[in-house]
Amino acid sequence: MNETHGVEDLLRELAPQALGALVRRYGVFDTCEDAVQEALLAAALQWPAEGVPDNPRGWLVTVASRRLVDQVRSEQARRRREDRIALATPQAELLSRAADAEADSDRDDSLVLLFLCCHPALPEPSQIALTLRAVGGLTTAQIAAAFLVPEATMAQRISRAKQTVRKKSATPLALPRADADHADRLEAVLHVLYLIFNEGYTATDGADLTAPALSTEAIRLTRLLYRLLPDHAETAGLLSLMLLTDARRAARTGPDGALVPLAEQDRTRWDHRRVTEGVDLISRTLPRGQVGSYQLQAAIAAVHDEAEHVDATDWPQILALYGLLEHLAPNPVVTLNRAVAVAMVDGPAAGLDLLTTLDSDRRTAHHYRLLAVRAHLLEQLGDHAAAGHAYREAARRTSSTPERRHLMSRAVRLAPGQD
Template identity: 65%
Template sequence: METGTRIEDLLRELAPQVLGSLIRRHGQFDACEDAVQEALLSAAVQWPEEGVPDNPRGWLITVASRRMTDLFRSEHARRRREETAATMAPADEAFAPAPDDAVAADQDDTLTLLYLCCHPSLSPPSQVALTLRAVGGLTTVQIAAAFFVPEATMAQRISRAKQRIKATGTSFRMPPEAERADRLAVVLHVLYLIFNEGYTATSGPDLVRVELTAEAIRLTRAVHAQLPDDGEVAGLLALMLLTDARRRSRSHADGTLIPLAEQDRGLWDAESIKEGVALVSDSLARSALGPYQLQAAIAAVHDEAPRAEDTDWPQVVQLYRVLERISPNPMATLNHAIAVAMVSGPRAGLEMLEPLAAPDKLGKHHRLAAVRAHLLERAGDLAAAREGYLLAARRTTSIPEQRYLEAQAARLAP
């Protein structure tokens, strides 16, 4: 790996830690973000020429803190006051700094920053946007492009999220012990949303947005490093690795989607599969069972099958039964129906799909229409299958999925 790339990766890893340290000390989100960005820019210019310092995080914190001090002095000069950053007025804070703001430079605040960005007062889209901006280090332009919204719209979303956190009076510190499990569940859900949007983009010309899947995996690794004994954190990381391992085989050179059963498994990432299987096996052996662990176990069954026809579908069915029992949701039922159809025939799967047509479930979702069309085709009802594929194509906003579904319909044309 080239020096520039190594430094870029290091800076991305350190950015949330440095930002967390500054927010803990000073409390001003926007000002701290600006200071960290200046420090990162200085590092990107100096380190390739002068070498990476022995304590890169401490170097960045020092440079960013100097920027904060300069900003503070400038602001208070205008107000004709000479105060230090430690005596900043709370009225100026984006949210309150932690009470014990004498923080060691080697403290990693990434998880605390994630908890803050995933505050329960924020909507899921705001949680995702703020996480990618503050913890992931993506620019507002990059985040807006990933979700196909104007830059101004995304900037407003991020700004409103910060203001909402300010209104709650939240301090920059770990949540109380009694709240941590619920808050961690929100963090994991946000990381899962980011990964899913990257792995199968909901709209636009690309099937995969690698910058989002890679960021989700990187951030989940960071959480796992701080909470190595949490089974669901390990399960989510395993699920991402086992799913992302198939990425290179999911589409043709022209972007056309390739379904799982038709993928070239020789293109799957063996190292990611090995790591994912080890993670989920270990977490299942020593942790309470959770939905991410079960989904990872299902992904492992698929990834360990040498050929599609070697998949242990009865085991997949059993795992989905457990998943639906502990964490029922329509998408799990949809995938369960596919597995049941593989074991007991397409009519059995179609029966399971019927309740999902309700408006409060998946009634208007393109995946329900697509799966139903696939099972109708397997059952021999080609005319209904063709209509189902066309309906699914109309409902999706993903161009690769749309083209695939239209091709499936065209294949069944009389």
């Protein structure tokens, strides 16, 4: 069983490398992805029994290349793919490329593949789905389950994304040439990984608070990106942020699955190896160069995680960091979190005053998190009736079952007779 899991982990690591090699060689994303999936299935069946080959990536590239050539040769494949592959690349050339596959398998195109999956022509949900499928190696069913949509719906989304990439990418596997374009695409990659992690850490819908497969995969992919770009400070910052945040996962729910707020968590249940790794990473990164938003968020998470208990939290430092973050990357979520820090330093009334600036922001005016933070500060202020009403309204607006139950329990505790 352990050997099987070891093969699965290896295949997850090699999948984007094999796909990158095929797309670079043949230039047709969707067909290459199908061929790699067939090679991965063959490896999953053969390697546990026969042993992992000496050059596992070369094995995958060779088998996938042969599968692709077989598809082109077949009558059925000709009807579906001849215009896209066989006419553009003569069959003899395909055979020649397949013969050279293993010899040309040492190059790792994972970074370029991430750029390709986050193509600017794709909407954000499609970038996420394609990244998880092509680079993460998750099945369509796994991605659909994580985002609580039917498998057929997710399959259509991924299929459309592949078609868009094929149509929009004249050179399917090449890094953007211009520095600005490269920076924009890298920023998009980081943002997609950030969104994948957040959806896994706090699911927006459904009965479960978290979707661990997503956050775990986001960390794995960000580690991959960091390995490929070890000098990029924001990539290091994002990885640190993920590690420091995910370290608290085990303490976020009680035995009954109920949500446990950060202030009430049993910190002995935190993953302190991840805390140490995250703190060390951000401590090495911050002094290195220009500070970005992921680095600042990681620094805030580090302050929380280094406190042995909630009363030891350095709130003035957190408030200062939020001030820097709001100046660097202003958005209502940052202001919302800064209001909590303001309340801890200057009192709940000051925090409530800051929240009023968000009432006219259409991005947060009707969001449950604004109401939940307002309820929390009203509770601290001693206005239990108003806090209970705000908790109830926040519960009504969230689509997460654990968060709804938590907010309602707060409301009932403060104002049990309130409608």
